[in-house]
Amino acid sequence: MASFIFKVIDERDQVVSGTLSAPNAQAAQERLRAVYKNVLVVEEQKSSATANALKRSPRVKIDSLAVYCRQLAVMVNAGIAVNRALRFCSRGEDHNLNLVMNRVAEEVEGGKSVSQALGEQPRVFGNIFIALVKAGETSGNLDIALKKLADLLEKTVGMQKKVQSTLAYPAVIFVVAVCVVAFFTFYIMPQMIPIFESMNTTLPLPTRIMMWIASTLRNPWVSGPLAVGTVLGSIMLFNLYQNLDKTPEIRYYVDQYLLRIPVVGPLFRMATQARVLFTMATLLDSGVSLAETLLVVEKVANNEVYSRRIRWSRESLLQGSSVFAAFESHEVFSAMALHMIKVGEETGTLAEMVRRIGQMYEEDVEHQLDQLSSLIEPLIMAVMGLVVGFITVASFLPMVQLLNNL
Numbered sequence: 001m002a003s004f005i006f007k008v009i010d011e012r013d014q015v016v017s018g019t020l021s022a023p024n025a026q027a028a029q030e031r032l033r034a035v036y037k038n039v040l041v042v043e044e045q046k047s048s049a050t051a052n053a054l055k056r057s058p059r060v061k062i063d064s065l066a067v068y069c070r071q072l073a074v075m076v077n078a079g080i081a082v083n084r085a086l087r088f089c090s091r092g093e094d095h096n097l098n099l100v101m102n103r104v105a106e107e108v109e110g111g112k113s114v115s116q117a118l119g120e121q122p123r124v125f126g127n128i129f130i131a132l133v134k135a136g137e138t139s140g141n142l143d144i145a146l147k148k149l150a151d152l153l154e155k156t157v158g159m160q161k162k163v164q165s166t167l168a169y170p171a172v173i174f175v176v177a178v179c180v181v182a183f184f185t186f187y188i189m190p191q192m193i194p195i196f197e198s199m200n201t202t203l204p205l206p207t208r209i210m211m212w213i214a215s216t217l218r219n220p221w222v223s224g225p226l227a228v229g230t231v232l233g234s235i236m237l238f239n240l241y242q243n244l245d246k247t248p249e250i251r252y253y254v255d256q257y258l259l260r261i262p263v264v265g266p267l268f269r270m271a272t273q274a275r276v277l278f279t280m281a282t283l284l285d286s287g288v289s290l291a292e293t294l295l296v297v298e299k300v301a302n303n304e305v306y307s308r309r310i311r312w313s314r315e316s317l318l319q320g321s322s323v324f325a326a327f328e329s330h331e332v333f334s335a336m337a338l339h340m341i342k343v344g345e346e347t348g349t350l351a352e353m354v355r356r357i358g359q360m361y362e363e364d365v366e367h368q369l370d371q372l373s374s375l376i377e378p379l380i381m382a383v384m385g386l387v388v389g390f391i392t393v394a395s396f397l398p399m400v401q402l403l404n405n406l
Contacts, residue, residue: 004028005043008036060124062160064094066153068101073146082142083108100124113137127296128152128279135286148282155278155362159271162366166373170380177384184391189214196398204401206394252304259305263372270365272303273333276310277358284351291318306332323350333357 004025007017022028025042032039068089075085086105090098100121107117115134118125129149136145193211196203203211216222240250259265276297283293294314301307309330316326324342327333333341337357344353 003044005041006032006039007041008032008039011037060094060097060100062153063157064092064097065124066150066157068092068094068097069146069153070150073143073150076146077143082114097124114142127299128283131283131288131292131296132286135283135288139287141286145286148286152278152282156275159274159362159365162369166369166376169373170376173377173380173384177380177387180384181387181391185210185214185217188395190218192395199398199402201401204394204397206390207398210391210394248304252308255303255305259303267365267368267372268303270361270368272301272306273337274358274361274365276301276306277333277337277354277361281351281355281358284354290323290350337361 003019003021005017005019006028020028020031022031025044028042029039032042071092072085072089075088076082080088083105086101086108090101090105092098092101103121104114104117107120108114112120113134115130115137118130118133132145132149133142136142139145189210193214196207196211217226258268261268279297279300280293283296284290288296291314294310294317298307298310298314301310309332312330313326313332316329317323321329322342323345324338327341328338340353340357341350344350
């Protein structure tokens with residue numbers, strides 16, 4: 001016997017839905033026709049694993065989500081019903097997000113609130129998204145909440161693009177340097193080794209080093225295990241990275257180590273604090289309580305060290321501490337930021353103060369990224385110049401030595 005989901009119309013012209021067991025779909029329809037006025041839908045109920053797989057949200061890009069959120073805010077502000085606005089948004093360019101928007105629209109048309117419908121797609125809409133939408137629904141300002149979400153997402157995208165642009169050039173230079181070394185080691189050097197060996201003279205040290213490197217890397221007993229070890233190590237690191245969220249203790253020590261790395265550590269710290277502060281300001285502006293705000297922020301910090309500090313601060317706050325005292329005791333922010341938070345708390349402008357601190361941190365992050373880029377580019381060029389120079393010297397010194405001996 002299979003289980004079927006049905007939707008029918010009864011004698012009072014009301015839609016009725018439910019489940020029943022039958023040998024097949026035709027038998028289920030015959031049973032329903034014998035009882036109800038009209039049969040609308042009869043579908044076989046999938047197993048829980050299959051149903052979960054079908055409902056699983058696809059991954060979407062943050063920049064696409066920001067665009068859709070902005071469009072949704074404009075349409076809701078114009079007085080278009082939310083379900084219709086969601087249907088309009090589902091005609092955009094991002095196929096995965098279109099699918100998600102259609103699912104949300106179906107849930108809303110089925111009687112759920114927008115925040116409840118968004119909660120059915122946890123891989124796309126995080127805690128901050130749902131909390132802000134819920135606050136907007138409660139206050140009757142859904143369009144304003146959506147606009148703030150779009151602003152927050154666009155700020156996140158801008159920061160990501162800034163980081164990517166900073167690292168793009170050094171990454172390209174590094175790849176080119178590796179390709180040059182590989183080409184010389186595996187193609188050029190093997191053709192030159194017989195010539196050098198036929199000279200019957202003591203070769204210069206750079207040339208002997210390059211010959212040793214080329215011979216070692218071309219040896220299958222060396223290159224084979226090295227390649228296998230590299231692949232296995234990469235797979236292990238990738239799996240560790242993918243499962244960091246499932247192992248909070250390991251994630252905590254990894255994040256703690258990252259925060260201690262010179263130059264990069266302070267950058268991670270300020271970027272995390274800026275994200276936390278902007279999220280806090282957006283939630284507080286939308287009317288979300290401070291306790292609930294910290295609960296959401298804890299999950300969007302994306303750093304286990306700061307997530308724990310924010311969690312401890314929230315617990316202190318619930319025990320009666322002030323916002324300033326809670327953050328100060330757990331070292332969440334710098335002394336300057338804590339002073340501004342204290343002023344905001346005392347004057348009733350906490351959300352505005354938190355937003356200003358976030359802007360200051362964001363400017364600091366951008367400044368440090370520019371400095372890091374200006375340091376990395378010449379450093380990478382210098383390293384590449386040394387590598388290419390060493391290869392050139394190792395190649396031509398034997399020729400110069402041979403000419404001098406003539």
